Amino acid sequence: MTSVLPGRDARRESLLAAADAVVQRDGASASMATIAAEAGITKPILYRHFGDKxxxxxxxxxxxxxxxxxxxxxxxxxxxxxxxxxxxxxxxxxxxxxxxxxxxxxxxxxxxxxxxxxxxxxxxxxxxxxxxxxxxxxxxxxxxxxxxxxxxxxxxxxxxxxxxxxxxxxxxxxxxxxxxxxxxxxxxxxxxxx
Amino acid sequence: MTSVLPGRDARRESLLAAADAVVQRDGASASMATIAAEAGITKPILYRHFGDKxxxxxxxxxxxxxxxxxxxxxxxxxxxxxxxxxxxxxxxxxxxxxxxxxxxxxxxxxxxxxxxxxxxxxxxxxxxxxxxxxxxxxxxxxxxxxxxxxxxxxxxxxxxxxxxxxxxxxxxxxxxxxxxxxxxxxxxxxxxxx
DNA sequence: CGCAGGTGTTACCGCCGGTAACACTGGGGC
DNA sequence: GCCCCAGTGTTACCGGCGGTAACACCTGCG
Missing domain, CATH: 1.10.357.10 (Tetracycline Repressor, domain 2)
Incomplete structure (x- = not known):
């Protein structure tokens, strides 16, 4: 079962925090790659968490x-x-x-x-x-x-x-x-x- | 002088009409290429007339x-x-x-x-x-x-x-x-x- | 050991906005 | 006749984006 993984929700929160930071810095033209970089990871992880932009x-x-x-x-x-x-x-x-x-x-x-x-x-x-x-x-x-x-x-x-x-x-x-x-x-x- | 060209404004109007048609059909996700095609021309002409999207x-x-x-x-x-x-x-x-x-x-x-x-x-x-x-x-x-x-x-x-x-x-x-x-x-x- | 599943990556696709560079055409000067 | 030139049109490309497939790595478990 995937839902009981330890840091899943916490991870999601940290990704959202990173996205928030980028969005507030770059206006809203922030790209997924930039957000991923800010979070210290790469694009596919973002997509696994949120589906799409x-x-x-x-x-x-x-x-x-x-x-x-x-x-x-x-x-x-x-x-x-x-x-x-x-x-x-x-x-x-x-x-x-x-x-x-x-x-x-x-x-x-x-x-x-x-x-x-x-x-x-x-x-x-x-x-x-x-x-x-x-x-x-x-x-x-x-x-x-x-x-x-x-x-x-x-x-x-x-x-x-x-x-x-x-x-x-x-x-x-x-x-x-x-x-x-x-x-x-x-x-x-x-x-x-x- | 370029401003006295015959159909310049008329042309612009026809391009706008084409754009209008496409926008109303495709929602507003209409691409420049599609609009150009609708007008029977190609992208660069659109850009010469309107600068950018x-x-x-x-x-x-x-x-x-x-x-x-x-x-x-x-x-x-x-x-x-x-x-x-x-x-x-x-x-x-x-x-x-x-x-x-x-x-x-x-x-x-x-x-x-x-x-x-x-x-x-x-x-x-x-x-x-x-x-x-x-x-x-x-x-x-x-x-x-x-x-x-x-x-x-x-x-x-x-x-x-x-x-x-x-x-x-x-x-x-x-x-x-x-x-x-x-x-x-x-x-x-x-x-x-x- | 083998192997399963989740995490991470690289490398790619297709599309879009935008542009450079080249072909065609018609009208003046000589 | 000829050349030049300005304007119109094209094709073919670039860089960047959203999105994805395919593969590498770790970790626990029989």
Whole structure:
């Protein structure tokens, strides 16, 4: 049986760590050979562990998205009124992408590393589902209500896009951005524009 | 002088048309050789016209983004109160991506065709700037006001993300989606959630 | 000892983006 | 008539990539 081998998972972890290092250094155009070299081994070993390039990138992306999703779930399900929870969740998201911008760029924009996109899409989907359930619960709608789904999709994109802009321009503090986005969700634009 | 050659621009257009056809057939993994074959010529000619692959993809993307941006500007600057104009602009965007979903996917998700991303980013930026100016004007803020900028970034992402979801799931009519998104912008969620 | 299985390697394939170098053609000057 | 030249097209190649087949090495076990 192959699954009980001693260092198999540990090995896999070390390979992922090496891949992570290379990806963060070379942008996402890192080649499999380079990653293998960084790990001190050769290509076929990588392929035995991850199948192909998108397998590796997916594994790489999954670690980060899982962590992020956990943090967001915690922020969203902790106590308080709706506005407080939403505000806290947006703040959590922004804090994470601020703390590790390279990781964020790798996941979301990557410029070249499209193989991970499947995993990232999956993450966004899970996040959207989470939000849909939250909104539906909040508004006492059926769990698959259309409005909840649409709004969840919109809100995810809104925060992501604003986070993108913020990481690039850094034109305000994280707290300010969090406030503005929460305001926007609570209709500040509509009120101001009439 | 080379610029007065007879069919130069026409030729370029025909090459773009061929590229467009191949991209829409092969997804965005279309190779330069395949595109050249579709156009009835060989690779070096493509390279003489577009420099490199990202040049071709950029030219391809530009046609579509320019058209789309024009349509959005028209929708946004036509008359009416703020809410009507926003509603109409969102509807215009959704109508365009509904009419040409393959084009939209090529531009925005592409799975493989990252070379066009520069152009697409440029488009999103121009769109965001446009919106920023609109919001600032509407709210009588300075043109580079922070709130206007943040909101514009968020709104762009919100509509794009919701449009994405809609194209994939088609779970409601375009008119419904437009209404829900406008409602969201005008604070329907905040009101309902308290 | 032989041998099985897992780890590692080298050496290769096919494809792609990109380019150098060469062939063809048509129109001006002499 | 002739040559030159600019522009159009081609073939044939390069380097690098993702991916794989085939072989070498160790280690435990009957």
């Amino acid at each position: 998108s397998g590796l990138y997916a594994a790489l992306a999954e670690r980060h998205t899982d962590r992020l999703l956990d943090a967001l779930v915690d922020a969203l399900t902790a106590g308080g009124p709706a506005r407080v929870r939403v505000h806290r969740t947006i703040g959590t998201y922004l804090a994470v992408i601020e703390a590790e911008p390279q990781v964020y760029r790798f996941l979301m924009q990557s410029e070249e590393a499209v193989p991970a996109q499947g995993t990232v899409r999956g993450f966004l989907h899970r996040l959207q589902d989470l939000l849909t359930a939250g909104i539906a619960h909040e508004l006492r709608l059926p769990a698959d209500d259309l409005r909840a789904t649409v709004w969840a999709a919109g809100i995810v994109g809104m925060v992501q896009s604003a986070g993108d802009w913020w990481l690039e321009s850094r034109r305000c503090s994280r707290a300010d951005l969090t406030d503005q986005l929460t305001d926007l969700l609570w209709g500040a634009y509509g009120v101001a524009a009439g | 990202s040049g071709l993809y950029a030219a391809l993307a530009e046609r579509h983004t320019d058209r789309l941006l024009d349509a959005l500007v028209d929708a946004l600057t036509a008359g009416g109160p703020a809410r009507v104009r926003v509603h109409r602009t969102i509807g215009t965007y959704l109508a365009v991506i509904e009419a040409e979903p393959q084009v939209y996917r090529f531009l925005m998700q592409s799975e493989e065709a990252v070379p066009a991303q520069g152009t697409v980013r440029g488009f999103l930026h121009r769109l965001q700037d446009l919106l920023t100016a609109g919001i600032a004007h509407e709210l009588r803020l300075p043109a580079d006001d922070l709130r206007a900028t943040v909101w514009a970034a968020g709104i762009v992402g919100m509509v794009q993300s919701a449009g994405d979801w809609w194209l994939e799931s088609r779970r409601c009519s375009r008119a419904d989606l437009t209404d829900q998104l406008t409602d969201l912008l005008w604070g329907a969620y905040g009101v309902a959630a308290g």
